[in-house]
Amino acid sequence: MALDSIKTPFGKRKDILGGSATFFSIAASFFDKVNIVAAVGEDFPEKYLAVLKGRGIGLGGLEIKKGAKTFRWSGEYNYDLNTAHTIATHLNVFKDFDPKVPTSLRKPKVLFLANIDPDLQLSVLKQVSRPKIVACDSMNYWIETKRKSLMRLLKEIDIFLLNDGEARLLTGETNLLKAAQKVLSYGPKAVIVKKGEHGVMYFSRTSHFISPAYLLETVRDPTGAGDTFAGGMIGYLSTVKDISNPAICRGIVYGSILASFTVEDFSIDRLAKISMSDIRRRYEHFKQITRF
C-alpha cells in the first residue's frame, strides 16, 4: 500500500491512495471477499482505510507501524502513457517489512503475491496452507537483483503475471512467444504477459490467448492498471473456483475491463465509483468489438 505523487499530461496529485494491494483488492472485491496482508505507517490517512473497509476488504493483516512512514512513490507520465518515469521511491515502512499472516488468514483458497522482494513472497506462501490458486507478480528490479529467489518462487505458483519488458528481461528472448514458453518451463502453469494499452497475452503449456485492451477516449493516469487487472482476473477466478483455459480467458477480459476504469482517473477515483453493472456493460461491449 502506498501514497503516490503523480504527474500526467492530464493533471497532478500528491499523496494519493496507491499500491498493489489497494488496486488489487478493490478490483477483486467486486467478485469475492478479499483480505490484505500489508504494512503502512502512522501517517496513512484514516479516510483511505475507510474506503477499503467500505468495500468489505479485510484489514486484519494490515500492520500500521508506529513511528514509521508509509511507502511513497512519485512518478511522471508523458503522452506515451505506457511508460512511467520514477522520480522518487521512499521505502519507509517497507525497509524492514516482514509480513506476518494472521492465524485467521492461513487457509486462503486463493493467494495473490503482489510485487515485492521474492523472498517475502516465498515467506508468505510458507505461512499458509497451499491455496487452490497462487498467483504472483514481480518487476525488473527483482529479476535483476534477486533472480534466484524469484526462480524458486516460480516453481511454487500457478499463475505468473509480468509485463512484456519483464518477460524479455527474465528470459533473454525478444520474441514474446518464445519468452513465454521459457517462463512456463520455470514452473508456472499459466503466464500472463501484460502489454498495457496493447492488451494481454496468456500462455499455458497447451494453448495461448491474445486480448486487446479496452479502448478508451480518456486515459488520465495508468498507475495501478496492472494490479487492477490482476485483481479483476483473480477475483473472477476465485468465484468460479477454476483455472481452466476458458475461465482464465474470461478472467483476463474481466481484468482488462476493471483496469479500463482505473486508468480513466487518478488513484481509485473512478474504480471506487463503479458498480457491477458498469463492469458487465463493458464486458458485453468488449465481446462485440472483438468478435468477427
Add this chain to the structure above:
Amino acid sequence: MALDSIKTPFGKRKDILGGSATFFSIAASFFDKVNIVAAVGEDFPEKYLAVLKGRGIGLGGLEIKKGAKTFRWSGEYNYDLNTAHTIATHLNVFKDFDPKVPTSLRKPKVLFLANIDPDLQLSVLKQVSRPKIVACDSMNYWIETKRKSLMRLLKEIDIFLLNDGEARLLTGETNLLKAAQKVLSYGPKAVIVKKGEHGVMYFSRTSHFISPAYLLETVRDPTGAGDTFAGGMIGYLSTVKDISNPAICRGIVYGSILASFTVEDFSIDRLAKISMSDIRRRYEHFKQITRF
C-alpha cells in the same frame, strides 16, 4: 514496385522484390483477380515479373520505362521490428511518374491506391469510373508535405488505412479513439489503424473493432506487412462485394493472417509459397486464440 535492400537481426538481403503493389497484389491474388498500375525501370529482374504473372496478376498497367531505374529503398530493423530505419531512398522511375490507367482497366470494381503522392492517387481515381470500393494508404511524408491534396483524396474514398503514428500526426490527437473519429470526419466511411505487432483497429461512424496481430515465433523481416494486410483485407472484401461492418472485420483478420506469413521471411519468400489452406488454418487458429 521496388527493389529493397534490407538488414534485420536475422539476415541481410540486396535488391529483393518489394513495393506496395507487389505485397498487396500477391496477398489479394489469393482471393480475386488483381491488376497492377505501376512503373519499374529496365533493370527490374524478369524473374520478379514471372512471380507476379505466375500468380495471375495482370501487368497490363505496368510501365517498364526505358533508360530508367527501378525505385529502391534500403533500410534496417533492430530487435524492435516495429520500426524501420531508412538508410536510403532512390526515387528513380518515380521521380516523374504519372500513372496512366489502360482503357481495359478503367472500370475496376475495387481500387486500392497504394502509398504515393496523393495528387497521383487522385489522378488515378479520376481516370476510372467510380468503383464500388475505393481504399487508400498514405504515409507521414505526405501528411507533412501534401496535406491539402491528401484531405481532398480522403473525401473521395471509402476505406483509409494508416498506422497509429500517422493517425496521431494527421489529427494532432494522441488518443487513438479521438484520432480515428477525427479521421472519419474527413470523409472515409472506414478507418483502419495499423499498429504492427500490436494489431489493428477499425473504426466506422457507428462502431469499432479491435484485433490483435497473429502471434509468431519467427519474425525475420516486417517489410511489406502493411501492404500485405491491405491486400488480404481488400482481396477478401472484393470477393464478398460488401463493406458492411462484419465483412470488414473478417477482412481485417484475413489481412492479419496474410501479413503474418509475409513477416516470417524476407520479401515474398514465405508469402509466395503458401496456399489457401494455410491461410484458412491460421484463420481458424486465430478464432480460437481470441475467443473467450
